[in-house]
Amino acid sequence: MESSNAGEQQSLISSFLDIAAGQSVETARKYLQATDWNLEQAIWLFYGDEEVSDPFKKVTLSDGTTNTTAAVSRNQRMETEKEEYLDSPSELRNSLNRFDDLKQWAYQNCFNDFEQMRVGFNDFKQRAYVNRVNDFQQRSYLNRFNDFEGNLNRLRCSDPRAFLKHMESERRPAVKVDNSENNSASMMHDQGPLLEQMYRPPLKLMYKGPLHDAKQAAEDEDKCLIVNVQSTKEFSSQTLNLNTWANETVSQTIGANFIFWKVYVDTPEGQKVCDYYNLKYFPAVLVLDPITRHMMRSWSGKIEPECLLEDLVPFMDASPKHHHAKFVTEESVTSSSSKKLTYPDLPEEPKVDEAETLICRIEVHFLNGRRLQRNFLRTDPIQCLWSFCSSQLEEAETRPFELTQAIAGASKTLDCESKQTFEESGLLDSMIYVTWD
Numbered sequence: 001m002e003s004s005n006a007g008e009q010q011s012l013i014s015s016f017l018d019i020a021a022g023q024s025v026e027t028a029r030k031y032l033q034a035t036d037w038n039l040e041q042a043i044w045l046f047y048g049d050e051e052v053s054d055p056f057k058k059v060t061l062s063d064g065t066t067n068t069t070a071a072v073s074r075n076q077r078m079e080t081e082k083e084e085y086l087d088s089p090s091e092l093r094n095s096l097n098r099f100d101d102l103k104q105w106a107y108q109n110c111f112n113d114f115e116q117m118r119v120g121f122n123d124f125k126q127r128a129y130v131n132r133v134n135d136f137q138q139r140s141y142l143n144r145f146n147d148f149e150g151n152l153n154r155l156r157c158s159d160p161r162a163f164l165k166h167m168e169s170e171r172r173p174a175v176k177v178d179n180s181e182n183n184s185a186s187m188m189h190d191q192g193p194l195l196e197q198m199y200r201p202p203l204k205l206m207y208k209g210p211l212h213d214a215k216q217a218a219e220d221e222d223k224c225l226i227v228n229v230q231s232t233k234e235f236s237s238q239t240l241n242l243n244t245w246a247n248e249t250v251s252q253t254i255g256a257n258f259i260f261w262k263v264y265v266d267t268p269e270g271q272k273v274c275d276y277y278n279l280k281y282f283p284a285v286l287v288l289d290p291i292t293r294h295m296m297r298s299w300s301g302k303i304e305p306e307c308l309l310e311d312l313v314p315f316m317d318a319s320p321k322h323h324h325a326k327f328v329t330e331e332s333v334t335s336s337s338s339k340k341l342t343y344p345d346l347p348e349e350p351k352v353d354e355a356e357t358l359i360c361r362i363e364v365h366f367l368n369g370r371r372l373q374r375n376f377l378r379t380d381p382i383q384c385l386w387s388f389c390s391s392q393l394e395e396a397e398t399r400p401f402e403l404t405q406a407i408a409g410a411s412k413t414l415d416c417e418s419k420q421t422f423e424e425s426g427l428l429d430s431m432i433y434v435t436w437d
Contacts, residue, residue, distance in 0.1 A: 008037075009029075009032070009037060012032055012037055012039050013025060013028045015039055016028040016031065016032060016039060016042060019043055020043065020046055027046075031043075031045055031046050198242055199241050199242055200241060201230075201241055202241065202245035202246070202251065204255070205254055205255055205260040206261065206262050207261045210269060211272075214227075214259055214261040215290045215293065217259055218258075218259040218288075218290035218320075219290040219320070221259065222319040222320060223257060223259050223319065223320070224257075224258050224288065224289065224290065224296070224315045225258065225259050225288040226254060226258045226261070226285065226287055226288075227261050227262075227263070227273065227288055228240075228260070228261070228284070228285050229262075229265055229270055229273055229285075230262065230263075230264055230265065230283045231265045231282040232266065234282050234283060236282075236283060237282065237283045239302065240283050240302075240303060243304075244303050244304070244308060249305065250305045250308060250309060253309060253312065253316075254312075257312075257315075257316045258312075258315075265279075265282055277295055277298075279300075281300040283300070284298065284299070285299045285300075285303060286298050287312070287315055289320055291320055291321070297311060297315070299311075310406075310431075313365075313404075313406045313411060313433055314367075314435065316411050317413070317433065317435055341396065341397055341399075341400060343383065343386045343390050344381070344383050344384065345387065346384060346387040347376075347380060349374060349375050349376075350376070350377055352375070357378075358378060359375050359376070359377065359378070360375070360376045360377065360378045360380075360422040360427065360428050360429065361373060361374075361375055361429050362374055362375075362385065362422075362430060362431075362432055363431045363432070364385075364388070364389060364392075364433075365431060365433045365434065366392065366393070366434050367435065367436070372392065374388055376422055377422075378422050378428065379421050379422075380422055381418075381419060381420065382414060382421065382422055382425050383416065383418070385403055385414070386403065386416055389401065389403065389434055393434070399436060399437075400436075400437040401437055402414075402435050402436070402437050403416075403432050403433070403434060405427065405430055405431070406430070406433060411433075414427075414432075
């Protein structure tokens with residue numbers, strides 16, 4: 001035990017000498033012994049009593065007690081400092097107040113930083129939770145859609161009669177069960193196929209049969225053929241069923257003017273279509289000429305209903321047979337048309353700052369995809385449309401053309417000999433499509 005104390009004392013002496021450089025071991029020992037081996041007090045005593053020549057000299061005080069000169073000097077300094085603090089209490093209070101303000105400021109900053117970290121962490125947790133929920137829902141929708149489509153394809157390949165029976169049952173209205181005992185069971189039955197109903201293919205529009213039969217049906221009915229190639233691995237195929245084919249206007253337009261056929265890319269027939277028309281991106285929508293099997297228009301990826309309807313208008317203006325009849329006679333008509341076609345003079349375009357009630361805006365769509373907008377007076381004859389279009393077409397002087405008004409689900413061919421004005425013919429703010437006669 002004594003050896004342990006001796007080792008600690010030696011360590012304190014070494015620490016004292018490291019701080020009070022140039023002092024002897026004996027001096028360090030005296031100061032440490034005077035402070036009961038308290039290193040901090042010994043250092044403070046040493047530097048505070050450098051002016052005392054013999055700090056350990058015994059001195060007799062006025063009250064008869066004895067003490068060392070170092071202790072007496074230290075007590076005197078403490079009394080002097082106390083008197084100075086008592087003589088200037090305002091400075092001391094100011095210091096204390098500043099110290100309190102510093103503590104309050106530090107506490108407030110630490111609290112604010114903690115609150116920001118807590119709020120930021122909560123936001124991070126919430127975003128992470130929402131992202132995980134969205135990913136889970138999307139995977140769940142896609143898996144259920146793939147299961148539904150896979151079962152439907154297997155049913156179609158294994159048992160065509162059962163497949164047709166299934167599609168017929170899909171067209172029948174659901175029968176509601178009013179018995180209270182069956183309420184829970186009916187609710188579970190209604191909720192089960194909810195996703196399948198949302199992303200269900202357009203069964204009412206689809207032609208039931210292979211592509212060859214669909215082309216033959218389109219040729220017999222003198223309609224263009226729309227082919228939709230979908231992939232069960234692409235979520236945009238589901239959105240196409242949900243947003244585009246389920247659109248009422250799109251459904252009515254395609255049902256009245258086209259033959260619609262759908263196939264999946266992973267089926268043998270779907271692979272043949274992809275190889276023949278070099279399809280690489282899905283879902284893909286094609287407009288085919290049923291006579292020549294030529295692809296006249298194509299889309300891929302996300303297709304908005306409004307854009308699809310607008311792009312389908314030229315294929316509703318004339319039937320495939322009409323196009324072929326014009327194509328066969330095109331050369332003979334071109335060579336024999338030496339007579340120059342004339343149209344009325346085109347009036348000056350009215351200024352935009354004129355009254356809105358006097359102006360009629362017309363947007364013209366040309367065959368090369370170019371679109372132009374032109375203002376006419378409502379009292380101008382509609383023959384001005386032919387004058388305007390002929391000024392934009394190089395072949396219009398020798399080749400006649402037709403103008404068609406786009407109407408939702410139908411089209412209206414305008415009469416070049418009509419004397420009606422724009423207001424009388426109902427062409428105010430309309431879209432007009434140009435096709436060769």
